[in-house]
Amino acid sequence: MDRRRFLQAGAAAAGVLSATSCRSSQPRWRFFSDPEGRTLAALCDQIVPPDDYPGAARAGAVEFIDRQLMRHYRKHRAAYRQGLAETDQISIGTFGHPFASLAFAQQTEIVHVLEGQRRPFFDLLLNHTMQSFYGSPRHGGNRDAVSWRMLGVPEPPVRGRSQFDGGGPARS
Numbered sequence: 001m002d003r004r005r006f007l008q009a010g011a012a013a014a015g016v017l018s019a020t021s022c023r024s025s026q027p028r029w030r031f032f033s034d035p036e037g038r039t040l041a042a043l044c045d046q047i048v049p050p051d052d053y054p055g056a057a058r059a060g061a062v063e064f065i066d067r068q069l070m071r072h073y074r075k076h077r078a079a080y081r082q083g084l085a086e087t088d089q090i091s092i093g094t095f096g097h098p099f100a101s102l103a104f105a106q107q108t109e110i111v112h113v114l115e116g117q118r119r120p121f122f123d124l125l126l127n128h129t130m131q132s133f134y135g136s137p138r139h140g141g142n143r144d145a146v147s148w149r150m151l152g153v154p155e156p157p158v159r160g161r162s163q164f165d166g167g168g169p170a171r172s
Helices: 003-025 032-046 061-069 074-095 103-116 119-134 142-153
Strands: none
Touching: 032 061, 032 074, 032 103, 032 119, 061 074, 061 119, 074 103, 074 119, 103 119, 119 142
16 A cells, blocks of 8 residues: 555544544433433333333433423423432342343332332323323424324324325325
């Protein structure tokens, strides 16, 4: 390899590495840390578990809650921080591992504890997960209208746009 090709290959590699490192340095969540996001995803999947359709986590529940905690749910930030930390503390105390790394059945046991001992946090989590799963995808949850497809409910038309204007796929 001559010197020019060597320098070109080096410059290309440096560009790829810098682009990759910039992308990975951006936080995934607006409010949650990565461990909190993993715990929340596992909790949401306990509320709406995956089956033939994606569970709450894959349907965007964590994204929805994360987005709303930066906006309309600001007053619930402390409850989420404390509730997620307590969930992991209970999990580590009971099974020796954080909640997200437990088997589904073990997670279910911890959720029963939360239902009894941490009822206000659990009710908040339950309400927000259900809002995410069944609400409009434009708010960050119900990704690909998964719950509406599961229920056989057609997506509502966008207000101000005729559903017969050819702007979208035909629905039957």
